[in-house]
Structure formats: C-alpha cells, structure tokens
Amino acid sequence: MATNSLKSKKIGSHLFIWVLILFTLFPIYVVITSSFNPTGSLATSSLIPQIWSLDNYKVLFNNPAVPYLTWVENSIFLAVANAAISVFVGTASAFAFSRMRFKGRKLGLQALLLVQVFPSFLALAAIYVMMERVYTVFPAIGLGSLGGLLLIYLGGSMGVNAWLLKGYIDTIPMELDEAARIDGASSFQVFWIIFFPLAAPVLAVTALLSFIGTFNEFVLASLFLQDVHSRTVAVGLQQFVGQQFGQNWGPFAAGSLLAAIPLVILFLSLQRFIIGGLTQGATKG
Numbered sequence: 001m002a003t004n005s006l007k008s009k010k011i012g013s014h015l016f017i018w019v020l021i022l023f024t025l026f027p028i029y030v031v032i033t034s035s036f037n038p039t040g041s042l043a044t045s046s047l048i049p050q051i052w053s054l055d056n057y058k059v060l061f062n063n064p065a066v067p068y069l070t071w072v073e074n075s076i077f078l079a080v081a082n083a084a085i086s087v088f089v090g091t092a093s094a095f096a097f098s099r100m101r102f103k104g105r106k107l108g109l110q111a112l113l114l115v116q117v118f119p120s121f122l123a124l125a126a127i128y129v130m131m132e133r134v135y136t137v138f139p140a141i142g143l144g145s146l147g148g149l150l151l152i153y154l155g156g157s158m159g160v161n162a163w164l165l166k167g168y169i170d171t172i173p174m175e176l177d178e179a180a181r182i183d184g185a186s187s188f189q190v191f192w193i194i195f196f197p198l199a200a201p202v203l204a205v206t207a208l209l210s211f212i213g214t215f216n217e218f219v220l221a222s223l224f225l226q227d228v229h230s231r232t233v234a235v236g237l238q239q240f241v242g243q244q245f246g247q248n249w250g251p252f253a254a255g256s257l258l259a260a261i262p263l264v265i266l267f268l269s270l271q272r273f274i275i276g277g278l279t280q281g282a283t284k285g
Contacts, residue, residue: 035254056250060258068255070229071236074146075215076262078232082153083210087203089154090161095191097162098169099177109166112159121219127152128223149224153214161206168202169195204273212263233259 038053060068096102097109128143131152135142142148176198177190185193196203218234225231233255240252 031253031257034249035257037250037253039250056254057258059248059251060255065228066236066251067229068233068236068258071231071233072259072262074225074230075232075234075259078146078150078153079211079215081150082157082214083207086154086157086161086210087207090158090206091165091196091199091203092191093158093162094165094169095195098166099174099190100187109163112162116159116163124220124223127220131224143224144226144230146225146230149221152220152224153217157210157213161210164206165199165202168199172198201273204270208266208270211266215259215263 033049035056036052036054037049038051038055060066097105131143131148133142134148135144139145140147141151172195176194180190180194215232216234217232218238221232222235222238225235228236237252237255237259240248240255
C-alpha cells in the first residue's frame with residue numbers, strides 16, 4: 001500500500017509539472033503560429049494552422065512605413081548603453097559605499113534606498129516637463145531623443161545596481177584590498193584589478209537584468225519617443241495592435257519573436273557567469 005501511495009504521489013507530481021510546462025509554453029506557441037498566420041489574427045480554427053506564410057515578416061522588412069530594423073537598433077543601443085554604464089557606475093558606487101569611509105556615506109545609502117521605494121511612474125509628469133525644457137537648450141538629450149531617454153534609464157537603474165552590488169562586495173574579504181594597499185595599489189587599482197574580476201558573475205547578472213529591463217521597457221519610451229524612426233521595438237510594435245479600426249496581431253507576433261532573439265543570445269552567452277554567480281553567492285559566508 002505504501003509503495004502504491006508513493007507511486008501515485010510521484011505520478012501526480014509529474015502530471016502537475018507537465019501541466020505547468022504546457023501552461024507556460026502555450027503562449028509562446030500561440031505567438032509562433034500567429035507570426036506565420038497570413039490573416040494577421042490570433043483566432044485559428046485549430047491548434048495547428050492549415051496555412052503557413054511569411055507575409056507578416058515581409059511587412060516588417062518590406063514596408064517603408066515600418067522601420068523595424070531601426071526600432072531594433074534603437075532598443076539594442078539603449079539596452080547596451082544602459083547596461084554597460086549603469087553596471088560600471090553602480091560597481092564604482094558600491095565599492096565606495098562598501099570600502100570607503102566618508103562623510104554622508106550612511107545618509108547617501110539611505111537616500112538611494114528611499115528613492116527606490118517610490119514607483120517610477122509617479123515622476124512621469126515631472127520628467128516630461130524637465131526633458132521638454134532641456135530640449136530647448138540641448139536637443140540631443142531632450143524630449144524625443146534617445147540620449148535623453150538613456151539618461152532617464154540611467155537615473156532609474158543606478159540606485160538599484162549600487163545596492164545590489166554593494167551586498168556582493170561586502171562578502172569579499174577585506175584582507176584582499178589590505179594586501180593590495182600594502183603593495184602600493186591605489187583605490188582605483190584595488191577596484192579595477194581585484195574587485196572587478198571577482199565580481200564578474202554578479203556583474204553579468206546585473207547587466208543581463210538591466211539589458212532585458214531596458215529592451216522591454218514601454219511606458220517611458222512611448223511617452224518620450226514620438227518620431228517613428230526614434231522608437232524602440234516595444235513602442236513600434238504597439239502600433240500594430242493599437243489601431244482603432246484594425247489590430248494586426250500577425251506582424252506584432254512576428255516582430256516580438258524576432259526581438260526575442262537578442263535576449264536569448266545574451267542569456268545563453270552569459271549563462272556560465274550567471275550559474276557562477278548563484279553558486280558563489282550561496283557558498284560565501
């Protein structure tokens with residue numbers, strides 16, 4: 001009886017896991033099939049479409065009114081720039097807060113934490129007015145520019161990165177930088193030669209999260225990027241499903257599927273560092 005009960009529990013657990021897997025994969029399957037649906041609709045008479053077509057992909061690349069590749073380039077530029085700059089500045093800030101003692105250190109940490117408590121959308125109106133006025137003086141970083149949007153992204157991500165990276169740097173033994181200082185290393189040399197390589201796993205995780213968050217961000221991008229050629233891929237694809245008299249889910253699904261490729265490539269290329277960061281964080285003490 002005990003053996004039968006154990007087998008029943010295992011069967012039930014496996015069935016539950018498979019149900020969750022199917023529940024997770026079904027939306028992805030719908031997006032894939034919809035991208036090859038020539039009708040441009042999500043509605044199908046069967047789970048397996050009878051007609052497969054590349055018409056939706058042709059709309060993305062052959063329609064002059066849809067600069068899809070430009071949208072992808074804008075998204076990749078913002079995501080890469082935000083990930084690189086925010087991680088470097090966040091690491092330097094975390095190193096300063098963790099290893100240096102200066103006036104206002106505790107107050108600065110508390111201020112960073114307090115700023116993160118409030119949702120970013122609360123400042124949308126103020127940011128919009130501020131960037132509108134910046135545009136009159138510096139159009140390259142004002143309202144409607146990728147440079148201005150990048151500055152906003154950097155301002156929103158540096159505080160989170162500094163707190164995340166500070167917790168990791170605190171686990172690195174003080175003896176390492178003390179030994180380096182005895183050998184005559186400066187604070188920048190200690191940071192660049194010792195801490196930066198040791199923090200590579202957590203830096204990879206932070207960069208990946210920053211890249212994905214920026215690449216998929218929609219609210220700020222839709223508010224600030226009005227010109228069709230300056231839009232990101234998330235804002236640009238929204239026009240297919242935001243029309244008043246028609247919703248073209250086919251091109252939207254095709255564009256979403258292609259836009260996911262850079263994210264998958266980045267995740268697979270950083271997988272080794274991600275796993276290393278998880279295991280090292282679990283064994284440090």
